[in-house]
Amino acid sequence: MSSGDISYGNFRAIEGAARKASQGEDADERFCGSLYNPSYGYFSKQVVIFTPGEPFIFNDIADEPEFHRLLGERYTEFEDKLDLKQPNxxxxxxxxxxxxxxxxxxxxxxxYLVENYKISQFPYHDLIIYEMGAGNGTLMLNILDYIRDADPSVYQRTKYKIIEISPNLASMQANQLMRNADARGHASKVEIINKSIFEWNQVVASPCYFVAMEVFDNFAHDAIRYDPTTEEPLQGTVLIDAGGDFYEFYTPQIDPVASRYMRVRHAATGGKYPHPLYQNRFRRVLRGALPFQPNLSDPEYIPTRLMQFFDVLERYFPGHKLVTSDFHDLPDTIKGINAPVVQTRYQRRTVPVTTALVHQGYFDILFPTDFNVMESMYRAITGKLTRVLSHEDFLRRWAYVEETQTKSGENPLLNWYKNASVMTTV
Known part of the structure; x- marks a missing residue:
């Protein structure tokens, strides 16, 4: 997609800075390199997953302020050790x-997995778990440790498969299985598949659970703006010049993926979803007649890659049940509907910015998930029923909350991540 010293790509391409689970930005290989290029890619060279060391003993912690303090100390210790090896x-x-x-x-x-498996599948099928966006493999180990200790009969039937696009993270996950004797005991249960979920090409006919925690926030989106008078949609396109500067412009040629997303969304929701033009049309036209008014609406960011993920589940995992958690609301977003947070870290401080047109490989781009729209689209594409709970409600049902309660009665497990929701297939 290049012509002379200018490179073009639709708006999906700029999300090469996304954090951990884009699972293959396909708009332009030059942009994809910002995630996985071995020399400068975000995953290859930039991203470090914080691990606090030994688990916190919450029952010994006075209250949430003390937990904040202890967490801050561990953050400092973690980065101090990294800086001794290589300051950054x-x-x-x-x-x-x-x-x-x-x-x-x-x-x-x-x-949640064990109880639902025993109700609907045991003993006729194995417990098959696929995880996408597995980070350094901690969730995998915690799940397998629990099943092995709590229900050995289910553990014998358990198979855990990670789908990981990043070679760096796939290697880290494999190393987790070798870190001690307990972890090595799970090795025969685990398969790490180093490929993009969007390259998947084989049907998994068996019932399975598909786990995707904090994955959707980094899926690629398209930027759409509307003509306030004609209500015609225009799709965002990005131009990069020879100096690496970004320029954004909009064209009425909507690509097939974005066009299909808008059709499916409208049909699945009955036309009830947030939209930049959902206001009194007369007031909108009157406002447009005033001098110095913008000739296009604010952007909306549509999760086209998420729709394609649902297509993969429907086509290749017909017996799946989805377990996913993500943010339904985010602070400090840039302008627009369903707009992302764009941020980086410098000198151990988070620095938010006001545009998604940022240097590849150094910025985290997180989108909120509209669970009302997402649930409707998932149901329309897969034909499956779902349940959406708040993060807190899900944990109240399935966590032993007394284990994470501080001496004051406060519970960080329940009180943190109040801006997140959990959706499961029923």
Whole structure:
């Protein structure tokens, strides 16, 4: 996609800076390199997953402020050790609930999987678990440890398969299985498949569970704006010049993926979804007649890659049940509907910016997930029924919450991530 010294790509391409689970940005190979290029890729050279060391003993912690303090100390110790080996002022460090609340968070997911498996599949089928976006493999180990200890009969029937596009992370996950005797005991249960989920080409006929925790927030999106008068949609396109500068423009030629997304969304939701033009049309036209008004609406960011993921599940995993968690709301987003947070880290501080047109490989781009729209589209594409719970409600049902309660009665496992939801296939 290049002509002379100028490179073009639709808006999906700029998300090469996305964090951990884009599973293959296909718009332009030049942009994809910002994720996985061995010299400068975000996963290859930039991203570090924070691990706090030994699990926190929450019952011995006074309250949530003390937990914040202890977590801050462990963050500092973690980065100090990294800096002794190789100082890096722009280190991209992030954490997940799996790491912060290890092993309790993973055990809650394991209980959900085991109980639902025993109700609907045991003993006629094996417990087959696919995980996408597995990070450094901590959730895998926590789930397998719990099943082995709590239900040996189910453990004998368990198979765990990680689908991981990043060679770096796939290697890290394999190393997790070798770190001690307990982990090595799971090796025969685990298969790490180093490929993109969007390259999957074989049907898995057996019933299985598909786990995707904090994956959708980094799936590629398209930017769409609308003509306020005609209501015609226009799709965002990015131009990169020879100096590496980004230029954004919009064209009425909507590509087939984005066009299909808008058709499916409208049909699945009955036309009820957030939209930049959902306001009084007369007021909109009047406002457009005023001088110096923008000639296009604010952008909306549509999760086209998420739709394609549902297509993969429907086509290749017909017997799947999805277990997914992600953010339904995010602070400090850039302008637009369903707009992302774009941020980097410098000198151990998070630095948010106001545009998604950022240097490849150094910025995290996280989109909120509209679970109302996403649930409707998943149902329409797969034909399956679902349940959406808040992060807290899911954990109240499946975690042993007394294990993460502080002396004051506060419970960080329940109180953190209130901006997240969990969707499961029923």
């Amino acid at each position: 002022e722009s280190r991209q460090l992030w954490h997940t609930p799996t790491e912060l609340f290890r092993p309790y968070y993973g055990e809650s997911v394991a209980r």
